[in-house]
Amino acid sequence: MECVRRKASDLHLTVGRPPTLRIDGKLYPIEGEPVLTPEMTEKFKDIAAQHAKHLRAQINDGGGGDFGLDFGEHGRFRVAIYKQKGFFGLALRLIPKHIMSFEEIGFLPHLIPKIKALLDRPHGLILVTGPTGSGKSTTQACFIDYILNSPRHVLTIEDPIEFIHDHKAGIITQREVGVDVSSFREAIMKGLRSNPNVILVGEIRDLATAEATVWAAESGHLVIGTLHTTNATETVTRFIDIFPPEIRDQIRIQFSISLLAVFSQRLLLRAEGKGRIACFEIMMATPAVRNLIREKKIEHLPSAIQTASAEGSITFDAYLAELYKMGKITYETAMQNAFDPKALRELIEYGGRRHRS
Known part of the structure; x- marks a missing residue:
């Protein structure tokens, strides 16, 4: 299939345009393919929806749905079917069989031991955040x-299941919302009966899921969750604001105790012009960070990240500087993605020595 052969991340099927691939973040129509008609996309919808019988009513009457579609040895697709202007469209995200290593994703060598130590912790909350298509699922995998x-x-709770894991030395239980269980909250609460050590929550999207996530982290489980936020400050604010105002002070205390780290990420074009690499802001929950969260001084979190590099924290711009120094991205890419281009220029020209692994 063209999508797999060209290492595209997505395939778009929409009326009025040929089938279109997203490669390294850019859209490319597949050459030689016809412009899609409403009849064509309806047929594609019917073929794909055969694998999502539980969503047929939602797709046909509710305007769309999301589900996983197995593609044999090549991997899986996360399929989103939607309606626009009365016609069906499809967006298929390729989930490769290969699970990337820390190095392949783009984690800096000196940070990997600290991240592994974090993942060895018996309980607490780790949040992986970023916009749609930023590589969160790959990092979690x-x-x-x-x-x-x-x-x-x-125990993973996903909607839909994306990467398929092997048991290896542990045990993996993967539950899909809408297929194996009715909601994220139910999956977390009832899933505790299956005696998990680690719980992956595919998306913290509502109050019930957020409550269950905090409770699971407090009750002796390592919980890895996802939010669609762009940095640590926004993540903390968004998580706490999910809760009603009358209980936010209590949640703020619970959250500050449970939190282990926030990984906020984006994907950048590699220096060679092909493929992408992740760039992170990492906030480890140091005592200073916990105090700032408890005392509602969220605006000071960026400073706390800057001063906790020994613990594994790093700002997004500092990460950009490291990727540039390692030859992973170009100077132009670094500048285009910087929160503060002037500060990044100083980091690159004067700031610090390169870390060694």
């Missing part, structure tokens, strides 16, 4: 793959 090297039971 890497984390779970590492955890499964140890004799621990991992």
Whole structure:
């Protein structure tokens, strides 16, 4: 299939345009393919929806749905069917069989031991954040793959299931919302009966899921969750604001105790012009960070990240500088993605020596 052969991340099927691939973040129509008609996309919808019988009513009457579609040895697709202007469209995200290592994702060598130590913790909350298509699922899959090297039971709750994991030294239980269980909250609460050590929550999207996530982290489980936020400050604010105002002070205390780290990421074009690499802001939950969260001084978190590099924290711009120094991205890419281009220029020209692994 063209999508797999050209290492595209997505395939778009929409009326009025040929089938279109997303490669390294850019859209490319497939040459020689016809412009899609409403009849064509309806047929594609019917073929894909055969694998999602539980969503047929939602797709046909509710305007769309998301589900996983197995593609044999090549991997899986996360399929989103939607309606626009009365016609069906499809967006298929390729989920490769290969689970990337820390190095392949783009984690800096000196940070990898600290991240592994974090994943070895018996309980607490780790949040992986970023916009849609920023590589969150790939990062989470890497984390779970590492955890499964140890004799621990991992429960994943996803909508839909994306990466398929092997048991390895541990046990993996993967539950899909809408297929195996009715909601994220139910999956977390009832899943505790299956005696997991680690719980992956595919998306913290509502109050019920957020409550269950905090409770699971407090009750002796390592919980890895996802939010669609762009940095640590926004993540902390968004998580706490999910809760009603009257209980936010209590949640703020619970959250500050449970939190282990926030990984906020984006994907950047590699220096060679092909393929992408992840760039992170990492906030480890140091005592200073916990105090700032408790005392509602969220605006000071960026400074706390800057001063905790020894613990594994790093700002997004500092990460950009490291990727540039390592030859992983170009100077132009670094500048285009910087939060503060002037500060990044100083980091590159004057700031610090390169870390060694």
